[in-house]
Amino acid sequence: MESAASPSGSSHAPSAEPSNERAARAFWLDSPGSGDLRQVVLAAPSGDEVLVRTLYSGISRGTESLVFRGGVPESQYAEMRAPFQEGQFPGPVKYGYLNVGLVEEGPRELVGRTVFSLFPHQTRFVVPASAVTPVPDTVPAERAILAGAVETAVNALWDAAPLVGDRIAVVGAGMIGCSVARLLARYPGVRVQLVDADPARAAVAEALGVDFALPADALGGCDLAVHASATEAGLTRSLELLAPEGTVLELSWYGDRRISLPLGEAFHSGRLVLRGSQVGRVSPVRRSSRTYADRLALSLELLADPAFDALITGECAFTELPSVLARIASGELPGMCHRVRYE
Incomplete structure (x- = not known):
């Protein structure tokens, strides 16, 4: 998250009804x-x-x-x-x-x-x-x-750089995952599937114009999986859905939790990639030509x-x-x- 100076002139008095216009x-x-x-x-x-x-x-x-x-x-x-x-x-x-x-x-x-x-x-x-x-x-x-969710999605897609015709899974139908899925739905020829363990999220996927699947039913052979469920199971399933040399873009943040991953299975033989993305910095592929303000203005337009x-x-x-x-x-x-x- 980008830093900025805190506004001046505030105090932390106990709760009370405001008594003046400022x-x-x-x-x-x-x-x-x-x-x-x-x-x-x-x-x-x-x-x-x-x-x-x-x-x-x-x-x-x-x-x-x-x-x-x-x-x-x-x-x-x-x-x-x-x-x-x-x-x-x-x-x-x-x-x-x-x-x-x-x-x-x-x-x-x-x-x-x-x-x-x-x-x-x-x-x-x-x-x-x-x-x-x-x-x-x-x-x-x-x-x-x-705007904050869409800005995160914009930065993630700058990081991921999906191509026309890619097969993509978005794992985790929360605010961030859904924002990514909706933007991907505009890409020509892309197969997008929103994956979540909650079957009720199928209605949200329909509103966003993308396919929905429970984790066990998700389509494999993906060039890209965007993970946003903040769960160990979701990240593991994202890796399982990849085609050889596919990439998982990790948007979840786990705080003080530790997670385990099956990196001894197809991770090395499939030459899979696990990459982090975070909105606090403009994606390196756009950093020389886009500012934070540009990215936010674009997100609001979307x-x-x-x-x-x-x-x-x-x-x-x-x-x-x-x-x-x-x-x-x-x-x-x-x-x-x-x-x-x-x-």
Whole structure:
């Protein structure tokens, strides 16, 4: 995850109702498994900053569950730091990076615009104007919270560089896997199959315009398998689905968990490749010609596609966020992207 300076002028006072126009509330993880809403006092934006009122934020289910449970390894504290994170792992920490809001103050060309930013769950905030990206008029604000997932998918496909006519399995029908599958569905002549252990994900695959299979029924002989299930079984099955000299592109992050793989089977004789991909850096094949801003702007343009609405499977009010995140982290509340609504 790319780093950026945290916004200044905030304090961490106990929860209370905001009493002035520059007050806001933010979600803080106090300690693993426990979070609450705290009051934040905002400084007035300077000439090159914007004041944004949040409309929606999204819960990045896999990463934020790890953070909520305190599962970020100490060796990865720096790598996992969100752009506008405050506090430190394992807590207290303010974390999140899928935010869509309305610019209330700032440069004239941005005031009144709906924008996406990598800001945590907070009702209002002040950031540099360069840290927000206008949402295209063709993309509803409710859908724009998926920009982070689509950006990860764009970077993954830059890494994977699939070819016309490739046979591809996407293993793991979560928010990231589904975003990859939908983008691959646009490639000419490509056979795409979305693979997941949950048969209910077949309906999502249909909405995305791709084939679906349970792991045991997935088609083999793949040139590429994109793995996004964050499970040992899913990664093992991805390797099994490859044709000789095929590649598994690994998008899952396991936090502090260790996994085992059958590298003594066909891995060497088949000259298979296991490669990691992560959105924190622009893919090397595009790094000389695309910036982070270019990649995010492209991702927002791609969200004009209404098929992505299938990835939003739940919604709650901001005031419900502490209890909802606990239910998501425990597995009690399944789904893909959970949208947070702000009054």
